[in-house]
Amino acid sequence: xxxxxxxxxxxxxxxxxxxxxxxxxxxxxxxxxxxxxxxxxxxxxxxxxxxxxxxxxxxxxxxxxxxxxxxxxxxxxxxxxxxxxxxxxxxxxxxxxxxxxxxxxxxxxxxxxxxxxxxxxxxxxxxxxxxxxxxxxxxxxxxxxxxxxxxxxxxxxxxxxxxxxxxxxxxxxxxxxxxxxxxxxxxxxxxxxxxxxxxxxxxxxxxxxxxxxxxxxxxxxxxxxxxxxxxxxxxxxxxxxxxxxxxxxxxxxxxxxxxxxxxxxxxxxxxxxxxxxxxxxxxxxxxxxxxxxxxxxxxxxxxxxxxxxxxxxxxxxxxxxxxxxxxxxxxxxxxxxxxxxxxxxxxxxxxxxxxxxxxxxxxxxxxxxxxxxxxxxxxxxxxxxxxxxxxxxxxxxxxxxxxxxxxxxxxxxxxxxxxxxxxxxxxxxxxxxxxxxxxxxxxxxxxxxxxxxxxxxxxxxxxxxxxx
DNA sequence: ATTCATGATTAGCG
DNA sequence: CGCTAATCATGAAT
Numbered sequence: 396x397x398x399x400x401x402x403x404x405x406x407x408x409x410x411x412x413x414x415x416x417x418x419x420x421x422x423x424x425x426x427x428x429x430x431x432x433x434x435x436x437x438x439x440x441x442x443x444x445x446x447x448x449x450x451x452x453x454x455x456x457x458x459x460x461x462x463x464x465x466x467x468x469x470x471x472x473x474x475x476x477x478x479x480x481x482x483x484x485x486x487x488x489x490x491x492x493x494x495x496x497x498x499x500x501x502x503x504x505x506x507x508x509x510x511x512x513x514x515x516x517x518x519x520x521x522x523x524x525x526x527x528x529x530x531x532x533x534x535x536x537x538x539x540x541x542x543x544x545x546x547x548x549x550x551x552x553x554x555x556x557x558x559x560x561x562x563x564x565x566x567x568x569x570x571x572x573x574x575x576x577x578x579x580x581x582x583x584x585x586x587x588x589x590x591x592x593x594x595x596x597x598x599x600x601x602x603x604x605x606x607x608x609x610x611x612x613x614x615x616x617x618x619x620x621x622x623x624x625x626x627x628x629x630x631x632x633x634x635x636x637x638x639x640x641x642x643x644x645x646x647x648x649x650x651x652x653x654x655x656x657x658x659x660x661x662x663x664x665x666x667x668x669x670x671x672x673x674x675x676x677x678x679x680x681x682x683x684x685x686x687x688x689x690x691x692x693x694x695x696x697x698x699x700x701x702x703x704x705x706x707x708x709x710x711x712x713x714x715x716x717x718x719x720x721x722x723x724x725x726x727x728x729x730x731x732x733x734x735x736x737x738x739x740x741x742x743x744x745x746x747x748x749x750x751x752x753x754x755x756x757x758x759x760x761x762x763x764x765x766x767x768x769x770x771x772x773x774x775x776x777x778x779x780x781x782x783x784x785x786x787x788x789x790x791x792x793x794x795x796x797x798x799x800x801x802x803x804x805x806x807x808x809x810x811x812x813x814x815x816x817x818x819x820x821x822x823x824x825x826x827x828x829x830x831x832x833x834x835x836x837x838x839x840x841x842x843x844x845x846x847x848x849x850x851x852x853x854x855x856x857x858x859x860x861x862x863x
Numbered sequence: 864a865t866t867c868a869t870g871a872t873t874a875g876c877g
Numbered sequence: 878c879g880c881t882a883a884t885c886a887t888g889a890a891t
Contacts, residue, residue, distance in 0.1 A: 631871095631887075632869070632870045632871065632886065632888070633870080633887090634868085634869065634870075634887095634889080635869090655880090684870080684871090686879085687870060687871060687872090688869090690879090690880070690881075691871085693881080694881065694883090695869085698882095
């Protein structure tokens with residue numbers, strides 16, 4: 396192996412040519428000495444010293460020496476030797492460099508960024524455009540309001556991500572070009588195959604892509620945080636205002652046989668609730684919230700009808716009040732007074748028939764209405780319904796009615812029983828009885844909203860049973 | 864601190 | 878897609 400030794404010698408001399416051609420081994424490997432710590436320290440000290448003494452002048456000098464070497468008459472011979480060495484070491488280089496498959500983690504990140512709309516094709520651009528697009532896509536008024544904040548934040552993340560990505564790409568390209576130039580430059584003094592350059596570029600790209608992965612990762616994190624915050628905010632439960640609940644309950648109990656508001660009805664309910672809801676900022680009730688409410692209400696009502704009976708009675712009565720007022724007018728116009736009572740029953744002011752909201756009214760009503768527990772077994776529900784006209788919702792304040800409540804109610808019943816024709820025309824009162832709730836716990840599926848809604852009103856009208 | 868009420872979310876169904 | 882049923886999670890009442 397004396398050839399190898401010769402080569403090594405030659406290599407050493409050439410490779411260090413830039414620093415000290417004449418001076419022999421400027422940077423001696425540690426094993427050139429005895430290998431003791433002192434020796435190594437000495438070497439390191441020498442190296443440091445040499446580095447420290449590199450000046451512009453010495454660089455120029457080195458450049459000149461390099462040039463001289465390039466023009467050296469022995470250069471081609473040395474070059475061929477180096478090529479030979481490369482040939483021999485090429486295997487190990489190729490062996491050590493394996494083309495790694497696409498990183499699954501990177502793919503995951505990419506997919507997620509794509510799914511979140513961070514890295515995908517531009518959709519909307521700025522937050523304003525996004526909001527506009529959302530608003531334009533019909534019926535998304537609630538969603539866009541809810542999501543606008545989220546969208547704008549996402550857009551911010553997206554912008555940052557793209558600028559950073561661009562920066563990295565630019566830096567990567569710059570660096571690659573730089574290295575390639577360097578290698579090309581060096582290829583004049585040492586053999587560098589295109590493959591090697593390629594490999595180098597690959598290494599650089601891998602390094603930069605690992606930086607990119609960090610960027611992607613942190614972007615993903617940011618998106619996740621944003622998302623979780625958004626979801627948290629949505630999950631935060633705020634009770635609806637009393638008025639909103641009232642409106643919803645009125646609708647529910649007046650459509651008890653088919654408490655499935657149409658889309659339009661939901662929208663109108665949402666609007667109505669939002670108006671009523673404290674007119675405050677952000678206290679809007681969305682259609683989906685209305686849907687949630689009805690979903691919850693239906694299931695909870697069905698699960699425990701008994702528990703909701705009082706409420707049902709209350710709201711039915713409330714609805715009746717408004718309805719009965721209309722009937723009252725009709726009765727007044729079309730009918731002579733009943734033998735037992737003058738029509739004062741309908742003229743009666745609410746204050747004359749006030750019940751305490753929580754206790755007496757409910758017990759009274761419950762007693763009156765309960766036949767079989769938990770179901771509204773009221774053959775003439777319309778009657779009873781109307782008889783409760785004076786239980787006007789918000790103005791229960793005294794419980795001073797006592798026993799004559801019953802008598803008044805009876806009187807009213809009597810009067811109203813003669814107006815059966817009208818009771819049929821009252822939207823909602825027929826729904827008071829949960830006839831729609833069939834034996835196996837479901838509402839009639841045959842029943843459509845339009846079929847149970849007041850004949851005088853269009854299907855889905857929210858105003859139908861509750862307005863004046 | 865515990866319990867109840869209630870709005871929101873989720874899986875599964877048709 | 879809308880619904881039901883179950884469940885989660887929070888607000889309010891006790």
